[in-house]
Amino acid sequence: MNTKLIGRWGEAEAARYLKSKKYIPVAMGFSTRYGEIDIIAESKEFLIFVEVKTRKDANFAEAKDYVTLSKQRRIITAANMWLANNRCEKKIRFDVIELYYRLDNGKPQLAMLNHIENAFYVSSDD
Numbered sequence: 388m389n390t391k392l393i394g395r396w397g398e399a400e401a402a403r404y405l406k407s408k409k410y411i412p413v414a415m416g417f418s419t420r421y422g423e424i425d426i427i428a429e430s431k432e433f434l435i436f437v438e439v440k441t442r443k444d445a446n447f448a449e450a451k452d453y454v455t456l457s458k459q460r461r462i463i464t465a466a467n468m469w470l471a472n473n474r475c476e477k478k479i480r481f482d483v484i485e486l487y488y489r490l491d492n493g494k495p496q497l498a499m500l501n502h503i504e505n506a507f508y509v510s511s512d513d
Contacts, residue, residue, distance in 0.1 A: 393488070396495050397441025398425050401484040404500055410435065419468050422461030426484075427469065433480040436466045438506075441486045451483050451503060459507045481507050 402412055410428040417424045426437040440453050454462075462481065470479075483506040488495040 393441055393495060394439075397486045397488070398439045400441075400486055400497055400500070401437065401439040402426055402428075404484065404502065405437070408502075414469070417465065417469055419465050421468065422458075422465035424462060424465050424469065429477065432478060434475050434477045435480045435482050436462060436469075437482045437484055438462055439484045439486065441488065443488060443490075451485050451501075451506065454483050454506065463509055479509075480505055481509075483507075 398415065402415060405426065405428050406412065410430050412426065412428050413434070414427040415425065417427060424436050425439040426435075428435050428437060438454050438458070440451060459481070466479070466481070483503045485499075485501040485503070486497065487499040489498045490496070
């Protein structure tokens with residue numbers, strides 16, 4: 388299975404997880420020329436921009452380590468573009484969902500999911 392398909396599978400798993408936690412999905416795969424947001428969801432209090440990282444294991448680095456400062460800035464820019472076109476009266480939050488999988492007969496199976504709430508934020512310097 389190629390990495391793009393694994394990534395899409397991970398995003399679908401993350402969306403299922405968020406729904407099970409009573410989050411309401413707003414958008415998936417929101418893309419601009421400046422960046423992409425995997426999932427946009429709402430909770431009672433927050434509008435959440437979620438970056439999903441899917442990896443086979445954490446031998447080299449944890450999945451969250453791939454959400455670099457540069458990647459965070461691209462996500463924030465894309466979020467600002469989404470907000471410019473969509474009304475929102477909730478607080479904003481940026482989360483990361485790490486998914487680790489194993490292959491079973493060539494198909495990914497969820498091994499572990501880690502939801503990191505407020506994984507990064509917009510500083511006054513951004």
